[in-house]
Amino acid sequence: MTTHVDAGTDPRHRTVDTDLRRRAAAVVPNGMYGHLDMRTFPAIPQFIARARGARLWDVDGNEYVDLMCSWGPVILGHADPVVEEAAERQRRQGDCLNGPAPVMVELAEALVRTVAHADWAMFAKNGTDATTMCCTIARAATGRDAILVAAGAYHGAAPWCTPFPAGVTAADRANLLHYRFNDIASIRAAVGDKTDRVAAIIVSPFRHDAGFDQELVDPAFARDVRAYCDEIGAALILDDVRAGFRLHHGGSWEPLGVHPDLTPWSKAIANGHPLAAVTGTDRYREAAGSIFVTGSFWMGAVAMAAGLATLGELERRDAVAHMSELGGQLRTGVLDSAARWGFDVTYTGPAQMPNLAFRDDVDHALAIAFSAEAQARGVYVHPKHNWFVSAAMTSDDLDMALGGLDGAFAALRARHPQHGAR
């Protein structure tokens, strides 16, 4: 089936991108790596020149409405003027100094005020730093080693959690136990009689494993996992690195009334400035103060000033409501287009972070062809990862996105009359 799917031709110029890919391949292994590696999606530009609001331009000058938001970090829009002004004000004083700047205290106070369960905050640079710190804090607090992780969940790219095993040792994973998302029985089964070995259960606010339909959390599961952690004396870690501040301003499980013990944050916390954080409850404060974690740039004051401004603007603009509203219109429009052109699709997850997939799409071939057609029409989407809506999206941006995506469905239908029909 996949051999019949034609990835399409891109009418847009790609000469600068092609040249940069060639140069990159000489001086970077494979030319690029990690989640931004576009080798397997040649229709998606590898190199980006600039961005503003909900638009971005590739190195060949092609314009896109941005439905990836730099894979999550951009939540108020690229180069948000309020955030950038706050960053510039701090930059004139200093960034990487011999100690933290006062803004570290203001940001921690803002997080404690904003995040429902937070009694304290710590800062780092990567989402992986924050998820790893949560595990270390839970281990220090409990004196136990084991961490329960949902099979297939992404919690970062350190050896203990990276999704591809090259260079990873058995010891790196020796203390992991696996459960199925939304399945409390699978947690009990994974733990068995080893309740006194479990330091923490880490869980995403919803199932957002790349390449799969997303799955919202069952509120009963959220409550059950909270109760089970209390029962066995383990920490509940809610990994809000990807979803944080897009679903709820005070934590993604706040609408359920379920409070984690520890939360790692990153991505959207400073609208693209490099920052991560851990928040926790007083019960875990002493343990958090007992571990040694640090980084040369963790107290960088510019990213913290950007984070403080981002938290303020998200609240002031009621950004979650806006993203939810626009995301809802995006969902309606995409599903209308898919139906119009006769494609049987799934469109899963929260409206602000949707995942589009074609049913029975072997090796994501239709999704890859669709995203190529979307890129060619100025809509930046990814075929195997959830999209992100930002608060900068206007109705003009939405119209451009829906028009381009409708055109992509039409083109796909024209070239593949039999594929994906319902």
Place this chain on the structure above:
Amino acid sequence: MTTHVDAGTDPRHRTVDTDLRRRAAAVVPNGMYGHLDMRTFPAIPQFIARARGARLWDVDGNEYVDLMCSWGPVILGHADPVVEEAAERQRRQGDCLNGPAPVMVELAEALVRTVAHADWAMFAKNGTDATTMCCTIARAATGRDAILVAAGAYHGAAPWCTPFPAGVTAADRANLLHYRFNDIASIRAAVGDKTDRVAAIIVSPFRHDAGFDQELVDPAFARDVRAYCDEIGAALILDDVRAGFRLHHGGSWEPLGVHPDLTPWSKAIANGHPLAAVTGTDRYREAAGSIFVTGSFWMGAVAMAAGLATLGELERRDAVAHMSELGGQLRTGVLDSAARWGFDVTYTGPAQMPNLAFRDDVDHALAIAFSAEAQARGVYVHPKHNWFVSAAMTSDDLDMALGGLDGAFAALRARHPQHGAR
């Protein structure tokens, strides 16, 4: 002995710093953590307001000549105008984008051109990211698990390497073997007959373990460890995170003619902007391309533009020679002052990264009192960690530093007539 050492009184104002410490203690475990935690050195301000060149100001407005350089990152001086202009140019285009900006290629090309052994480069955010990536690459390349680490060496703050064990599991360290710096026999002894288990030996360019006299590398040891890695088929990882670009522009062991296989870089690479890198040889290129590592901000283009400008300016200003020259004058002046006031001190390591210690100084009490006196005289030094000289240091800065440090020795002698006398 330590009970007799008086830390001295600080005539400088500390009211703002004191207030910020109090607020921080409410919302951050212990108020601060990691290497910037000044709780045990109350004479050192915890919070820094601003910095320019080789000077910085604490939140109470006290001015210091900076001999810590933000613990290494600041190498051209705080807020270097050339670096900041390059960063600002990139910032106007974009920072955290949906893919890397062209500057990623330019920076990788510059590193391959600059670093003698480098055939390729990869980028990250923390020094710990880079040291961990080197281990993962070595493991992927060799199919082996064990890493040899010098006892007491600092290679970052992830569970496999952080110097304090709270929250660390036995599994995190299961694949480490330990040797003594500058002792090739200790390497052979640690490996024994397990040569086919060793993925890599990681080594600092000189011994710079905090709290100890520093020790330059014995050139014969460097050559022997290189030959031994070749003999057993393991990777030689030269951890240049702390020393990189201060001792030699192309790698800290270049003067010895000893080339590592893999080098982690961070700290000074972008003059304080958050950036880390790994460079490696073609032999490790395929393995480097096989691992999955990434971070939301790793392709941040502003830090890369700052890095590119930093590499260029370091070369253009012959920064290593300047730092070596000024560092040499600092050493001469400090040793003269110590002798004048009758203190028996050690002043170890490269001139650009010296470590001052008092002989027989139980619990570093004299060093702590000395650094308090230095802070009170406007010289920012640390009592238990090597200092850093930057290329921004002028003869005026040096005079201010030497004057303040001489005054600190004098004050220490006045209050402790018997201590540390030779």
